[in-house]
Amino acid sequence: MSWSTREVADLAGTTVNAVRHYHQIGLLEQPDRLSNGYKKYQVRHLIRILQIRRLRELGVPLDQIEEVGVGGDPSVEALQIIEADLGTTIERLERARAEIRSILQGSASTDLPAGFENIGDRLTTGERSLMLIYSQLYDDQAMADLRDMVAAEVDDASVAFDALTPDADESTRQQLAEDYAVPLARDLAKYSWLTAPGAHQPKGPRVTRETLVESVAALFNPAQLDVLGRASLLAMERLATDRAAAAHTDHNDGEEPA
Numbered sequence: 001m002s003w004s005t006r007e008v009a010d011l012a013g014t015t016v017n018a019v020r021h022y023h024q025i026g027l028l029e030q031p032d033r034l035s036n037g038y039k040k041y042q043v044r045h046l047i048r049i050l051q052i053r054r055l056r057e058l059g060v061p062l063d064q065i066e067e068v069g070v071g072g073d074p075s076v077e078a079l080q081i082i083e084a085d086l087g088t089t090i091e092r093l094e095r096a097r098a099e100i101r102s103i104l105q106g107s108a109s110t111d112l113p114a115g116f117e118n119i120g121d122r123l124t125t126g127e128r129s130l131m132l133i134y135s136q137l138y139d140d141q142a143m144a145d146l147r148d149m150v151a152a153e154v155d156d157a158s159v160a161f162d163a164l165t166p167d168a169d170e171s172t173r174q175q176l177a178e179d180y181a182v183p184l185a186r187d188l189a190k191y192s193w194l195t196a197p198g199a200h201q202p203k204g205p206r207v208t209r210e211t212l213v214e215s216v217a218a219l220f221n222p223a224q225l226d227v228l229g230r231a232s233l234l235a236m237e238r239l240a241t242d243r244a245a246a247a248h249t250d251h252n253d254g255e256e257p258a
Contacts, residue, residue: 002031002040012049019049027052027065059086113143119151124162126219133215137208142193142200149187157183161224168223177230184235189242 009016022028028048031039055065060082068078099114111128112120113135120128127150135143157179164176188194201208216225 002042003046005039005041008041008046008049011046012053014049014053022049022052025062027062058082059089115143115147116150119147122150122153122158124158126162126224127158129219130215133211137201137203137211138197139200139202142197145191145193149183149191152186153183161227164221164223164227166221166223173223173227173230177227177234180227180231181234181238184231185238185242188235188239 003011005016005019009019012019019028023030028045031041031045033039052062052065055068056062060068064078064082068082095114099117111132112123113131116123116131123131131146131150134146138146157176160176161180164172193200197208198205203211216228220228
């Protein structure tokens with residue numbers, strides 16, 4: 001008894017293309033052929049395909065099937081690694097399912113990274129896009145800190161920034177920069193990594209810097225970019241002043257009375 005490629009695929013509950021792929025990657029030996037050139041699949045081929053399918057159902061990638069072992073005693077170490085990977089995948093899918101439920105209930109959005117669902121209304125259109133980009137450039141701890149920063153921002157300043165037109169006048173720009181500088185200086189003082197973020201940039205400082213420069217330039221108009229630049233300078237000046245004052249106070253506190 002022998003089967004054609006289509007027949008053995010049907011018996012195994014798979015497709016002709018899958019069987020051919022197993023041949024191509026070396027998981028399934030080539031069968032003998034009839035005089036007309038058609039393949040003759042035997043019981044051993046059917047069993048092999050079923051074993052492969054069984055491991056695929058368990059989540060074993062095709063390129064790891066040989067390592068796990070088909071039939072007999074499987075590799076315990078290889079299965080442990082795959083089990084751990086499946087656990088990670090399950091956790092990711094559970095988080096995704098919870099986020100989708102939140103989106104369906106109207107309490108989350110698809111244009112924000114995980115964890116920002118409840119504060120999306122505090123972000124401008126450009127900031128929402130920027131947070132998605134941040135999520136690819138910064139680690140989980142940095143993103144958690146950024147979420148806390150957004151939650152503490154002043155809504156009025158964000159609204160005014162989002163509405164800022166490219167031809168905004170000098171006084172409007174300066175006032176908005178001063179409004180932004182206050183919380184920015186606070187964040188710089190509270191989250192020291194902001195001034196030296198390298199440890200929180202898994203893709204490296206160069207890629208992160210170049211990506212952010214391009215992204216910010218694309219997402220904000222010239223007036224907004226001007227405000228961001230001014231706010232950053234004002235915040236750094238404020239931070240330096242506060243640190244100098246704190247150092248002076250500590251020095252005086254350490255002096256012995258005359």
